Amino acid sequence: MKQYLNGRWVALSILLALLAGFSIPFNTWSYSEFFALMGRRQPNRVWPEIFAIAGIVILFALIEYAYQRALNRNVAIFNQKVREHLLTADFIQTNQAGVADRLSYLTNDLTVVENNYLRQIFNIIRSVVTVVVTLAFALRSNFGLTLIFIAFASITPFTPKLLAKKTAHRAQQWSARVGRYMTFMADVLKNADTVLHYSALGFFLAKGRSIIGQSVTAQRRRDNTVAASNLVATVVAYVCMYLPIGFGVMMVVRGQLTIAAFVAVQYASNWIVNTFLVIAQSRNQMNATRPMLAKLAAFKALPANLLRLDQPTDRLGQFTALNLAAVTFAYADDAAQPILQTINLRVHQGEKVLLTGPSGAGKSTLISLLTGMRQPTSGTVQFQTAAGKAFAPDPTMFATVLQESNIFNDTLRFNLTLGRHFSSAAIQAALQKAGLAAYAADHGLDNLIAESGNNLSGGERKRIELARAFLYNRRFLVVDEGTASLDPATAAAIQQILLTAPMTVVEIDHHIAPDLSRRFDAHYALNAGQLTRVTA
Structure with missing residues (x-):
């Protein structure tokens, strides 16, 4: 996680979390102080203390505001960095079937990580400060009763x-099921015309249902499991709150404790137990993010040379031949x-x-080796x-x-x-070679291409795609069923470009x-x- 955060903003958020953690202990002290004021019967001290307390409460409100803003900045930095990482990692290397799963991860899983992991880290820091300081105040008020509260609250x-x-x-199951749903919906949205033309919408509804x-x-089920975990935590927390209160009431009745001291310990105990509950729930939410x-962590960065912004060099250069010698390939799990x-x-x-060859013969595998x-x-x-010389x-x-x-939802130029800079002459030459000059003349290079x-x-x-290859001066072109979906005339025209390229x-x-063969x-x-x- 560290690589997706900014050290200065993390440090600032920790500092503000520590300061914000003093808010509840101060409220605990101020509440008991009201009872102390009534016991002292000194009217001249009432309003100065009330105004001082109100001023400090406002200060804590400003600290809370600054803390939330710093926390939001950390989330924004995380969003920016993690998405940049995924854009430059093997996350983007997937087939068409995996696109929906990847999009689901971006829109669902990362949101869960932001809210249920990143934010909870700082909330736990704040809660720990609240517990420690509130406990210190409670111990000062009455050591013995506070120890009872600590024993139950722990x-x-x-x-x-x-x-x-x-x-x-449950969280892992939910992530997998959402990914399956996104894949299904991507299929429906991309192929809606086929579904409607064949009157198959009813069957897709049944499958979709x-x-x-x-x-x-x-x-x-995921939410119910989280709710059940929270229920267990809540029941335990309240049992651990009311039993110590009973001990405190008995001490007041017997004259072993003043009402002000009991109020201080009792009020502090509420916050102690509630804060322990917040910590427990935060940890529970963080547990749910482990699969995400x-x-x-499993997505690995792609080689750094792929991020170069300068004009790409001709890495292939002059060669006499590409040679495959006694090549055998088998998957590791089926050697x-x-x-x-x-x-x-x-x-x-x-x-x-x-x-050429039938489906499943290994043609695409051969190309991936080549x-x-x-x-x-x-x-x-x-x-x-x-x-x-020889090189791989x-x-x-x-x-x-x-x-x-491979077409992008951007301009023809892009x-x-x-995104690289090429001269207008180079672009026009590539368009001419690919037979796209007329289209570019009619629509312009800045014409937006749809998704x-x-x-x-x-x-x-x-x-x-051919113009792109010509523009980048690629010396070796691999075509995998590139004309399979075209009408005969268009396919013949594309083949002519390939054969004369x-x-x-x-x-x-x-x-x-x-x-043609x-x-x-x-x-x-x-x-x-x-x-x-094959011989002619």
């Missing part, structure tokens, strides 16, 4: 442990069933290579240069065009540059026409983990 902080594991488990029910039930904090077996592939610079996103179980994947591929050396286009490119045609989305291209495609420099078929070259 029981209450241990009550949250009774249901701590169950509370954390179950998912919503699981989500709200998980939330109800564990998930936050006996390799997805790819002894793959040998050589892609020369400037070549256009086609990979681009360095995964490491082979055995074998090597290396670029080779004319000078005989890195994802930043490649441009990719996938079936689902979708091309991704997921919904105000663009499929071909326009693909051309934007001044870069090395490796394309995966299921349904490419035979006459023959235009590639090499055609390989992947089946059952084996790669074979």
Whole structure:
């Protein structure tokens, strides 16, 4: 947590929490002082003390205001830093199915962490000060009776442990159920037209009713578990309050204690027990955030070089070929069933290579090995240069065009540059190569692209991705079913751009026409983990 906070603001909040913690002890003293004033029967002291007490109460109100503002600043700093961290961590590396879960974490889990963990830390500091100072005042009033109150009150902080594991488990279940609901709703919202056109809304309602029910039930069970834990804490706290009061009343009746001293100890005991209860409830709320904090700690920062703002260098440079030698790949938990077996592939610079094969054959896995996103179980994947040097591929050396286009809800210019500065001439050249110059001329570079490119045609989305690759001068392009969702004419036009592009291209495609496949420099078929070259 420390890396998401500001030391000076934390220190200020702790200081203000300490000062605010004196408010209740002062109120306890002032309440008993009223009884003392009545016992002294000195009218000349009444109004000066009343005004002094009122002034100090106002001062504590100002301290409380400053404390809340400092606490809000700490929450704001936490929000800023943790979201910046997640933006630059492997949190952003997920598939389409995981997007809803990630968004749920941002909107739900982090809010719980803010309120039930971060704020409670400072509240506990404040409460500890309140307990210590109030106890000191009570001990001064009557040592013996205060010890009785301390003995009973010391029981209450241990009550949250009774249901701590169950509370954390319920919170974890709730987080998972909300993530499932967000995934379901994301599907419905993205595919509403399909649902309506096939008159399937009733079936989605039935499915949604179950998912919503699981989500709200998980939330109800989580809240009920927290409520049960609070109930246990409350019952124990009140039992520990009223029994000592009985002892105090007996001492007054027997003449062992003055009424003013009893009021001081009794009034202090209320605050002591209530504050212990606040501490117990705060700890209970913090227990509920453990799954969220564990998930936050699991997200790891991406390499620092990905945050560079200068013009990206050509990390690939000149190469003669990308060579895969005896590459085998299997997942660690299923090593006996390799997805790819002894793959040998050589892609020369400037070549256009086609990979085909049935679904599940391992084509996308092969691409992830080729681009360095995964490491082979055995074998090597290396670029080779004319000078005989070899180096491993890195994802930043490649441009990719996938079936689902990577389009941002921003301007056309931003979708091309991704925030970097490029000259107008470079942008226009990239647009021209991608066949997007006419669109840019009609709509302008500052035309806003809708979320997921919904105000663009499929071909326009693909051309934007190609223009981006041209603008960044990527020498190696990987296309994974990039034209699968396009109409034949648009797909043919995109294929023409790919085949004539001044870069090395490796394309995966299921349904490419035979006459088009023959235009590639090499055609390989992947089946059952084996790669074979297809001859015309």
